[in-house]
Each structure stands twice: as C-alpha cells, then as structure tokens.
Amino acid sequence: MNPDPMNPLGYLFAAFLAFWVVFFIYAIFMARRQSKLRADIEALKKEMDERKRKA
C-alpha cells in the first residue's frame, strides 16, 4: 500500500461524485424514455378517438 499523500480526500469525493453522477444519468435516461412513451400513448389515444368519431 502506498497512499498518495497529495490529496486522498479529493479521490474520495471524486469517487462519490462519480457514483451519483452515473446514477443521475441513468435516472434521466429512464425519465426521458418514460416521457417519450407517455407522448406515444397520448398520440395513440388521440388517433383512436379520431377513428371512433369517424366511425
């Protein structure tokens, strides 16, 4: 073991920051997919309503 005497706390905070940044990126990725699906569902509902009116 050869601990870096320069700034070990910097590495500690970098690791925790990286950990949560990766999580937030994944959360944003999921939220975007969810909003896209909701938009698709809304479009489909409108299309179905349109068809019912025409029928």
Place this chain on the structure above:
Amino acid sequence: MTQDSLPGRTTLLSRVFLALAFIGILVSLALIFLWVPDERQQGAVYRIFFFHVPAGLLSFAAFAVVFVASIAYLWKNNRAWDMVAHSAAELGVVFATLSLTTGSIWARPIWGVWWTWDPRLTTMLILWLIYVGYLMLRAYGADDTRVSRFASVVGIIGFVDVPIVFFSIHWWRTQHPQPVLAPGGNFGLTPEMTVTFLIALAALAFLSAHLLLERLALRRMSADVKEIRQALSAEEGA
C-alpha cells in the same frame, strides 16, 4: 408469471423501496463520513469501498436475475421473463460501471495507477463488456423473438464470468484486497465499518429493486404501445 402480472406503472412496492433506499443512503452517508474511523494503512480513501463493494455485489445479483430469467424465457417462451432479463441486464451494467469507476478512483492513490491488468479487474471488465454487448444486441431488436432468444443465450453464457470474477482473488495472485465479509476475510473491518457496510448494501439493494421495477414498468409500457400500434395498423389495412 404472465406479461400482465408485470407492473404497468409505479407500484406501491416500488415507492416503498425508493423510500427505504433514500433513508438508507442518507444514514449510510452520515455513517461513512461522520462515524467510521479511518483505515490504518489507507486513511480516509478506503471509504470508497462502502459503495464500491455493494455496487459490485449488486451487479452480480442483477446478472444472476438475467441468467435465471433467460433460462425461464427459453424454457417457457414467455415474454415476461424476457422483459425481466432485459431490465436486469441494464441495471447490472449500471452497477458494474459504478464498481469499475469507483475501483479505478480508489486504485489511483492506493496503487499509484488508475488501472492494472489484475485478474479481478480484468475479469470484471470482461463481464461489463459481455453485458454491454448484450444490451447492444437488444438495441437492434428489442421485440424481435430471434434477437430475444439469442440475447437469452448470451445472458446465460455471460453469467459464467460472474463466479470467475468472484473467485479470481482466490485462484490467481492479485493486488485486489481480499473479500471483506467472507469467512476468513482479513480486511480488518471494525464493528462500525461492518454495520456501515451492511446499511450501505441494504440501501443500494432497495434502490436497485426500485429501479428494476421501474425499468420493467417502462418495458411493459413500450410493449403495450407497440401492440396498440400494430392493432391500429391492422385495422387500417382491413
């Protein structure tokens, strides 16, 4: 399990998991930064391990879910299992990425390098690459039955690497620290460190359970949208 038994939107269980994860993460962060003592040789940097090790363990758990769900899909030919496998693989890759990233940041001040071709690190990187490949394969045709079957085979064969990663520190000479909680582990955890580690592990396990349920709900919604679109197109053609 039927496709209809999968949650279509955020369930109460998923919210309970999120609440437990939130509380657990706050408690574990407080314990990590305010309670546990510094490690004798590594000083404060060793605290990375409180999230690095659970991330690695949870990636193994997620890949185990992929393994079981892929076998069940090939056996029962039920798309619900395929959705479980796909969702778990995504979560496993996220946790494996977290484990590799935090491990690399820990290695720099302790080993003096960001990366070394150590058996544990190399086998973990191979595991990550296998499941990134799995997700790339799924991206080409998430709802194509042939792609699903091929991906299931990759998910089953890829799992072979999990025990290799786990036992690599016993089978080969390695720089990686020995297991922290396994019988005979000599990492030298104090009772405070053990309690903090278990709380962090539980918190991240609740978070992963929440994310898995949410991802499954999205996968189900996506399949429903596709089915409705196909029905509408068929109606239009008739």
